[in-house]
Amino acid sequence: xxxxxxxxxxxxxxxxxxxxxxxxxxxxxxxxxxxxxxxxxxxxxxxxxxxxxxxxxxxxxxxxxxxxxxxxxxxxxxxxxxxxxxxxxxxxxxxxxxxxxxxxxxxxxxxxxxxxxxxxxxxxxxxxxxxxxxxxxxxxxxxxxxxxxxxxxxxxxxxxxxx
Numbered sequence: 001x002x003x004x005x006x007x008x009x010x011x012x013x014x015x016x017x018x019x020x021x022x023x024x025x026x027x028x029x030x031x032x033x034x035x036x037x038x039x040x041x042x043x044x045x046x047x048x049x050x051x052x053x054x055x056x057x058x059x060x061x062x063x064x065x066x067x068x069x070x071x072x073x074x075x076x077x078x079x080x081x082x083x084x085x086x087x088x089x090x091x092x093x094x095x096x097x098x099x100x101x102x103x104x105x106x107x108x109x110x111x112x113x114x115x116x117x118x119x120x121x122x123x124x125x126x127x128x129x130x131x132x133x134x135x136x137x138x139x140x141x142x143x144x145x146x147x148x149x150x151x152x153x154x155x156x157x158x159x160x161x162x163x
Contacts, residue, residue, distance in 0.1 A: 001038045001055060002068075003066050003067065003101060004069050005064050005066045005106060006064065008059060008078075010053035011138075013062055014136075018072060018073075019053070022092035024039065024044060025095075026127075027043075028116065030122045035123055059117070064109050068097050068102060076090060077090040078113045078122070080117045083118060084120045085119060086113075087114035087122070088103060088107065088123070088124040091107060093106070098126045104140060107136070109141055110122070122147055124157070124158050125154035125158075127156070134156060142160045143159060144157065145158060
């Protein structure tokens with residue numbers, strides 16, 4: 001069985017289901033770590049509804065959906081911040097499909113999309129508790145750098161030269 005990766009509209013049924021799974025996981029991880037509870041269902045619904053992800057639509061963005069044996073299993077988004085800098089967003093692989101090579105494939109596809117939009121550098125942010133993500137980015141050549149945004153939950157910032 002193999003992965004395929006293709007652009008998809010951020011509001012497609014597959015992308016919407018993956019966004020829900022992504023947000024549920026990262027939100028629950030945060031609340032379990034800091035407050036010993038899962039995300040309140042009403043908050044979860046409010047936050048999911050509040051994100052349109054229009055920034056991940058062409059021409060200044062793209063959402064990629066990865067499928068494993070035809071099953072929508074992961075996402076990675078890229079958005080152009082300036083003529084030379086793109087930002088990696090929403091990297092996620094369903095838990096049941098982790099360890100099968102989907103995450104590196106998605107990140108590399110996002111890097112290719114960023115290059116196609118003219119970017120020479122990719123940046124991203126993540127949290128301390130998302131240790132798997134930080135390890136993935138380091139393995140793929142991203143280096144930790146100084147803060148580059150004011151994201152409330154961001155605790156680590158990375159960059160990678162795409163040339």
